[in-house]
Amino acid sequence: MKNTQILLATLVLAGMLFSCNNDDDGISVGDRATAILGQWEYESIMSDRAVDLNGDNISNIDLFGTQELQQCVKDNITTFTDSGPSDKPEFNVTENNLACSGNDPFSFVYEDFWTLTNDNSVISFENQSSFRIIEFSNNKLVVEKDDVFDGLEYVRTIVYTKK
Structure with a gap:
């Protein structure tokens, strides 16, 4: 009986250790508007x-x-805010240290307004095509976007890491 209790306690403890939350746990659909x-x-x-x-x-x-x-594009920072000067949620991309020609470091490259749609599974924008959320955790956001280049349609998958 005592061995069974020790075994059960060990299994419960091991289960707790391996099931503890960490920073990579998925974000619930309801919490996405804040987590983003x-x-x-x-x-x-x-x-x-x-x-x-x-x-x-x-x-x-x-x-x-x-x-x-270009390297100057790869180091850009993407920011989601809940409200800006327009009182709407803002999405912007800014240069980082490696600014592309004609831009200053940390200057705006692109600005738009965003909202979560389709049960918080899509990031919709006013001026560009939507992002479909594929994966979302505390530190990682994976989205897909339909794109066209030189007449060729393709799907771009972007993986972001929280800064």
Whole structure:
């Protein structure tokens, strides 16, 4: 009987250790509007088909780990706010340390307004196509976006890491 109690206590303790919450736990659908707020950095950008964005005649599906995107784009910061000067939730992309030609470091590259739609599974924008949320945790946001380049339709998957 005592061995059974010790075994049961050990199993309960082991279960508690392995089931504790950590920073990578998924965000509940209801908490997404708050959890998305803040600054995000690119971790990866992939395409569902090979594209040649930089015109070097080499097509890639990995848009982040290759030369398809300039380094000054790869280090941009994406920010979601709940309200800005317009009193609407704002989405903006800013230069980081490596500013592209003609831009100052930390200047705005793109601004838009966002809202969560489709039961908080889609990030909709006023001026660009929507992001479909594929994965969302405290430190990671994975979205898909339909895109077109040079007449070729493709799906871009962007992985963001919380800054």
